[in-house]
Amino acid sequence: MRHLIGAVVAALLAVPAWAEIKIQQVESPGGFSAWLVEEPSIPFVSIEIMFKGGASLDLPGKRGATYLMTGLLEEGAGDLDARGFAREIEALAAQFDYDVSDDYLSVSAKFLTENRDEAVELLRKSLVEPTFDDESVARVRAQVISGLRSDQTDPDEIVSRAFDELAMAGHPYGTAYEGTQESVMGLTRADLVTAHRNALVRDRVYVGAAGDISAGELAALMDDLLGGLPLAGVDLPEQIDPVFDGGVTVVPFDTPQSVAQFGHEGITRDDPDFFPAYVLNVILGGGGFEARLMTEVREKRGLTYGVYSYLVPKTSAALYLGRVASANDRIAEAIEVIRAEWTRMATEGVTADELERAKTYLTGAYPLRFDGNGPIANILVGMQTQGLTPEYIVTRNDNVNAVTLEDIKRVAARILQPENLSFVVVGQPVGLDAEVQPQDG
Amino acid sequence: MLHRAFTLVAAMVCAAPVWAEGSASDQVTTFTLDNGMEAVVIEDHRAPAVVHMVWYRAGSADEPAGVSGIAHFLEHLMFKGTDTLGPGEFSQIVAANGGTDNAFTSYDYTGYFQRVAADRLELMMQMEADRMVNLRLTEDEVLTEREVILEERNQRVENDPGSLFSEQRRAALYMNHRYGVPIIGWRHEMEKLDLQDALDFYAANYAPNNAILVVAGDVDPAEVEQLAQKHYGVIPADPAVLPRQRTQEPPQLSERRLVMRDPRVAQPYVIRTYLAPERDPGAQEKAAALTMLAEVLGGGQTSVLNRKLQFETNTVVYTSAFYTGTALDDTGFGLVAVPADGVTLQEAEDAMDKAVAEFIEEGVDAEQLERIKFQIRAQQIYARDEVDRLARRYGGALASGLTVEDVQAWPDILQSVTEEQIIAVAKEIFDRRKSVTGWLMGAEQEGTL
Numbered sequence: 001m002r003h004l005i006g007a008v009v010a011a012l013l014a015v016p017a018w019a020e021i022k023i024q025q026v027e028s029p030g031g032f033s034a035w036l037v038e039e040p041s042i043p044f045v046s047i048e049i050m051f052k053g054g055a056s057l058d059l060p061g062k063r064g065a066t067y068l069m070t071g072l073l074e075e076g077a078g079d080l081d082a083r084g085f086a087r088e089i090e091a092l093a094a095q096f097d098y099d100v101s102d103d104y105l106s107v108s109a110k111f112l113t114e115n116r117d118e119a120v121e122l123l124r125k126s127l128v129e130p131t132f133d134d135e136s137v138a139r140v141r142a143q144v145i146s147g148l149r150s151d152q153t154d155p156d157e158i159v160s161r162a163f164d165e166l167a168m169a170g171h172p173y174g175t176a177y178e179g180t181q182e183s184v185m186g187l188t189r190a191d192l193v194t195a196h197r198n199a200l201v202r203d204r205v206y207v208g209a210a211g212d213i214s215a216g217e218l219a220a221l222m223d224d225l226l227g228g229l230p231l232a233g234v235d236l237p238e239q240i241d242p243v244f245d246g247g248v249t250v251v252p253f254d255t256p257q258s259v260a261q262f263g264h265e266g267i268t269r270d271d272p273d274f275f276p277a278y279v280l281n282v283i284l285g286g287g288g289f290e291a292r293l294m295t296e297v298r299e300k301r302g303l304t305y306g307v308y309s310y311l312v313p314k315t316s317a318a319l320y321l322g323r324v325a326s327a328n329d330r331i332a333e334a335i336e337v338i339r340a341e342w343t344r345m346a347t348e349g350v351t352a353d354e355l356e357r358a359k360t361y362l363t364g365a366y367p368l369r370f371d372g373n374g375p376i377a378n379i380l381v382g383m384q385t386q387g388l389t390p391e392y393i394v395t396r397n398d399n400v401n402a403v404t405l406e407d408i409k410r411v412a413a414r415i416l417q418p419e420n421l422s423f424v425v426v427g428q429p430v431g432l433d434a435e436v437q438p439q440d441g
Numbered sequence: 442m443l444h445r446a447f448t449l450v451a452a453m454v455c456a457a458p459v460w461a462e463g464s465a466s467d468q469v470t471t472f473t474l475d476n477g478m479e480a481v482v483i484e485d486h487r488a489p490a491v492v493h494m495v496w497y498r499a500g501s502a503d504e505p506a507g508v509s510g511i512a513h514f515l516e517h518l519m520f521k522g523t524d525t526l527g528p529g530e531f532s533q534i535v536a537a538n539g540g541t542d543n544a545f546t547s548y549d550y551t552g553y554f555q556r557v558a559a560d561r562l563e564l565m566m567q568m569e570a571d572r573m574v575n576l577r578l579t580e581d582e583v584l585t586e587r588e589v590i591l592e593e594r595n596q597r598v599e600n601d602p603g604s605l606f607s608e609q610r611r612a613a614l615y616m617n618h619r620y621g622v623p624i625i626g627w628r629h630e631m632e633k634l635d636l637q638d639a640l641d642f643y644a645a646n647y648a649p650n651n652a653i654l655v656v657a658g659d660v661d662p663a664e665v666e667q668l669a670q671k672h673y674g675v676i677p678a679d680p681a682v683l684p685r686q687r688t689q690e691p692p693q694l695s696e697r698r699l700v701m702r703d704p705r706v707a708q709p710y711v712i713r714t715y716l717a718p719e720r721d722p723g724a725q726e727k728a729a730a731l732t733m734l735a736e737v738l739g740g741g742q743t744s745v746l747n748r749k750l751q752f753e754t755n756t757v758v759y760t761s762a763f764y765t766g767t768a769l770d771d772t773g774f775g776l777v778a779v780p781a782d783g784v785t786l787q788e789a790e791d792a793m794d795k796a797v798a799e800f801i802e803e804g805v806d807a808e809q810l811e812r813i814k815f816q817i818r819a820q821q822i823y824a825r826d827e828v829d830r831l832a833r834r835y836g837g838a839l840a841s842g843l844t845v846e847d848v849q850a851w852p853d854i855l856q857s858v859t860e861e862q863i864i865a866v867a868k869e870i871f872d873r874r875k876s877v878t879g880w881l882m883g884a885e886q887e888g889t890l
Contacts, residue, residue, distance in 0.1 A: 042825045086742030090812040093819030146758045149707040257595035289532045302588025305596050325596050357537055364539010368490045368556055372826045
């Protein structure tokens with residue numbers, strides 16, 4: 001036996017009235033921990049791995065290094081070149097996805113029980129022994145540059161970049177994690193090796209798994225898979241207080257429909273008011289047709305196909321953001337309606353009926369999220385990154401139901417800041433009182 | 442490969458693997474109501490949830506000329522109320538029951554679905570059956586919602602030169618078939634759609650004898666049949682709703698070439714689409730060979746186009762082949778190349794053609810084919826974890842003229858495709874007279890045709 005099975009703390013939690021989601025907390029001899037939902041009926045397993053830090057760990061002047069490095073993990077590893085690696089994945093019918101965002105580098109894997117060991121070894125090579133050979137670096141760099149070039153003329157991309165830059169200049173969040181054409185062209189192999197060394201580290205890894213695997217097998221798997229990574233990485237970036245002046249900034253772009261991003265400061269995930277804020281947002285702009293923004297901007301006035309708001313509790317900043325898109329001659333009215341709804345919510349809160357409907361929706365929809373190995377593994381890893389305990393899935397609906405009208409009113413007054421609600425508009429908007437940002441080509 | 446870098450092209454081409462998921466016949470039960478409504482039940486008892494879908498055999502390709510977009514517009518209006526439900530109340534009730542709902546329109550079908558706790562299935566059936574026959578609309582609702590679909594067109598198409606280009610290419614590919622008209626509609630026709638257009642399309646197409654029920658999740662098939670009988674079975678078949686009769690393509694004798702320039706295009710690319718046969722009931726062999734051809738040629742990192750155009754010659758930064766076999770009428774087989782820096786569209790296109798010609802000479806790599814076949818077998822295992830997708834596969838196939846037996850036979854037919862069949866179908870399909878080649882480029886980019 002190659003591995004001793006570590007302590008398996010089986011916190012078998014059955015959620016009342018619905019799915020039996022039994023979360024096992026697995027500790028490996030090598031010191032890794034994971035949450036597991038064992039579900040042997042289909043012979044494969046889904047594993048979600050997240051490394052905290054992500055693209056925010058880019059060193060000064062090296063923006064885009066983590067993103068390019070992540071794109072190269074499957075482009076040659078160990079004794080395999082890019083095509084050899086791809087052939088192996090295909091031959092095993094395994095699926096590996098590598099992704100990176102501001103705060104996390106994430107790996108989604110699923111593979112069959114019948115060739116699990118080979119799949120894990122292949123995944124290990126990509127995480128621990130990526131080669132970053134010159135040919136692959138050149139090829140993937142060209143792909144990144146091509147994507148960046150397209151982003152420059154994509155209104156959805158332009159708007160988020162301009163918004164982040166206005167609100168968070170000086171912090172990694174203020175620039176796109178894909179980097180710029182210039183920064184990406186300047187990256188060397190050594191930069192990629194450093195980015196790999198800094199981002200994939202043992203003390204910032206979270207693992208969730210669901211499917212046909214036992215706790216003991218998962219413990220051994222983690223040691224095999226991650227044991228070769230360095231223990232610790234570089235410091236996470238400092239916290240930042242984003243700046244919102246409540247104005248409208250226009251980025252001129254010749255396209256028929258203006259795209260707007262709006263927002264101001266949000267609320268952190270560990271704030272005691274997070275639940276009321278979450279429920280509040282569902283009622284204000286959270287997706288469904290019943291949300292006030294959707295009702296007022298789309299259903300009543302036909303000003304847009306979609307308008308949404310969402311809480312974004314990031315590692316180094318908490319934001320409350322939203323998106324809308326309207327024809328150039330109608331975006332001004334859409335913005336006016338959004339501002340009015342923001343103010344109305346901040347001053348009046350919600351009605352008892354709205355709160356009740358939001359609660360039935362949220363509590364009813366929650367169990368439906370656990371619909372498959374992939375989604376379950378994803379929930380398990382997400383809960384860990386948010387610092388939650390397995391008991392959360394049992395108490396979560398109670399927490400939603402405990403939110404009162406007074407809570408919402410208090411939190412609405414606290415987190416909604418109509419005077420600071422800032423808009424960036426990309427397009428040729430008509431009739432907006434706005435500052436126009438010069439185009440920098 | 443950074444998928445995100447090419448989302449624009451990839452979304453246009455094909456998001457999912459080109460083969461349909463497995464049959465999982467042990468999970469599947471079917472029945473047909475007396476009024477002609479077909480039903481498929483897919484069991485998955487791991488979580489107490491259910492997805493309930495009703496598909497109509499009516500898509501944008503079934504619209505009368507002059508009212509393009511009416512199938513999709515009606516899909517929006519189906520949420521506006523019935524004799525007993527007010528505007529928006531359908532979705533409100535679904536949400537109040539902890540569920541989510543939505544709908545989709547394609548060339549061959551329109552579908553409505555809800556995901557809810559399994560014990561709310563009957564309520565969903567009751568409401569869906571209600572709006573199959575009792576839709577009530579007002580002028581005002583129709584006019585406001587028309588603004589919404591125009592904004593949807595702005596968002597999906599007008600703001601995205603790749604989507605505009607795709608519309609132009611389809612319009613050129615189909616000379617006489619309604620597949621050449623965009624699902625969302627041409628703007629000038631959308632602007633004139635009215636209440637009567639919507640009611641006419643509704644009357645002509647929405648009836649149980651033109652509908653397919655798909656229920657997937659933690660359900661008992663016998664119970665589903667009983668509930669379906671109670672709510673859908675009582676609606677009489679409408680003899681006025683007739684099987685589809687569409688205009689078909691004439692012989693295509695002339696290659697078509699398009700150049701579209703738009704200053705918003707930063708990364709030019711070339712796409713060629715050939716007219717190609719679709720999956721037919723009881724005769725899916727050619728479509729299976731085409732599905733495998735797309736996979737061998739452009740399905741992944743080890744594909745022929747990737748090897749020849751990216752790894753061996755650095756001609757492109759992205760390349761792919763795509764084929765969607767699930768359709769009622771002739772579909773398309775496509776090749777795309779996004780040239781590397783310094784490579785012109787003409788050079789990329791020539792390299793693409795050369796690679797295909799060499800492939801036909803060299804034949805299929807047996808090992809690659811075996812890997813693809815193993816992945817298809819694995820997909821049948823993975824698919825059992827995603828019943829919602831399985832539900833969509835069955836619904837989409839049945840609404841496109843296939844049968845449950847066809848869906849279940851499909852994985853085996855794919856497995857039986859030989860190297861010779863793939864090459865034979867390649868020789869047959871790559872006929873430039875039946876193709877459209879499109880170049881998309883920025884205002885100033887170089888390119889001659």
